[in-house]
Amino acid sequence: MEQTLTLDQACLRVGTKTILQPTHLDITPGKITAILGPNGSGKSTLLKLLSGLIEPSEGQVLLGGQLLKSLHRKELAKSLALLPQHSPVPLGMSAKDLVACGRYPHAGPFGRLKKEDHRAVSSALSRVGMDHYASELVDHLSGGEMQRVWLAMVLAQETGILLLDEPTSWLDIAHQLRLLNIVRQLNDEKQTTIIWVLHDLNQALQYSDEIVLMNQGQVIRTGAATKVLDKRIISDVFGVETREVQLEGKKESLFLPLGERKAKPVIHGVSSREVA
Numbered sequence: 001m002e003q004t005l006t007l008d009q010a011c012l013r014v015g016t017k018t019i020l021q022p023t024h025l026d027i028t029p030g031k032i033t034a035i036l037g038p039n040g041s042g043k044s045t046l047l048k049l050l051s052g053l054i055e056p057s058e059g060q061v062l063l064g065g066q067l068l069k070s071l072h073r074k075e076l077a078k079s080l081a082l083l084p085q086h087s088p089v090p091l092g093m094s095a096k097d098l099v100a101c102g103r104y105p106h107a108g109p110f111g112r113l114k115k116e117d118h119r120a121v122s123s124a125l126s127r128v129g130m131d132h133y134a135s136e137l138v139d140h141l142s143g144g145e146m147q148r149v150w151l152a153m154v155l156a157q158e159t160g161i162l163l164l165d166e167p168t169s170w171l172d173i174a175h176q177l178r179l180l181n182i183v184r185q186l187n188d189e190k191q192t193t194i195i196w197v198l199h200d201l202n203q204a205l206q207y208s209d210e211i212v213l214m215n216q217g218q219v220i221r222t223g224a225a226t227k228v229l230d231k232r233i234i235s236d237v238f239g240v241e242t243r244e245v246q247l248e249g250k251k252e253s254l255f256l257p258l259g260e261r262k263a264k265p266v267i268h269g270v271s272s273r274e275v276a
Contacts, residue, residue, distance in 0.1 A: 002029035003064035010059035021218040030191040034204035037214030051082040077105035080161035081154040096134040102156035124156035143170035164196035
């Protein structure tokens, strides 16, 4: 059953500093939503709030109408999985054993893996193209290979919601596209709700259904990917002039960077759902 993930006027403060302004946000179930914004705009903070990794200072986070903080960790882990931006690489552990950690919420007594758990691990490694590295120690892998193993771990968790914080980090362009296609295929096949933080605007446009655009700790636009971004908003938020290019046979435009410009102030509180 698809469950809606919601921020209900959630905000985050650390001391006197506001990291995330009060935000209401509904993540559309079964869609791929990209969180975009400049460095330091609050993208990872928003993702951590949605995952339950941190709690809001005010407001609440809901999953299917239930308070996220009221759910037992193992119960929550059956519904959503998070791939953080940075994770320490465990020493002396094989790729297969690390991916098997994703089966924690499904494992039997004493963490014993069942037949379906081993199947899920093998399937996840195969999906990311790391099945031939199953027995390799992860501390012997390259950064790109390690990133694919981390992805396999959250895929093995087999949740209805997947949160990915800059999943294309450490990957060359070919493996970036492979990962993006893996996630798109997962969404097409299983209608998995995907929420990911991306830096490449064009990749977000090509592989996402919806976009959440942030700046200075505030969500300033949300809506259909083809509606949220335009030359003006990219200039205002990212301080970059672009040329919009329409590719033949594609519904989405691409934006080619032409050069920097000083970012203009952004009018906060404008939602693309109002202009979509």
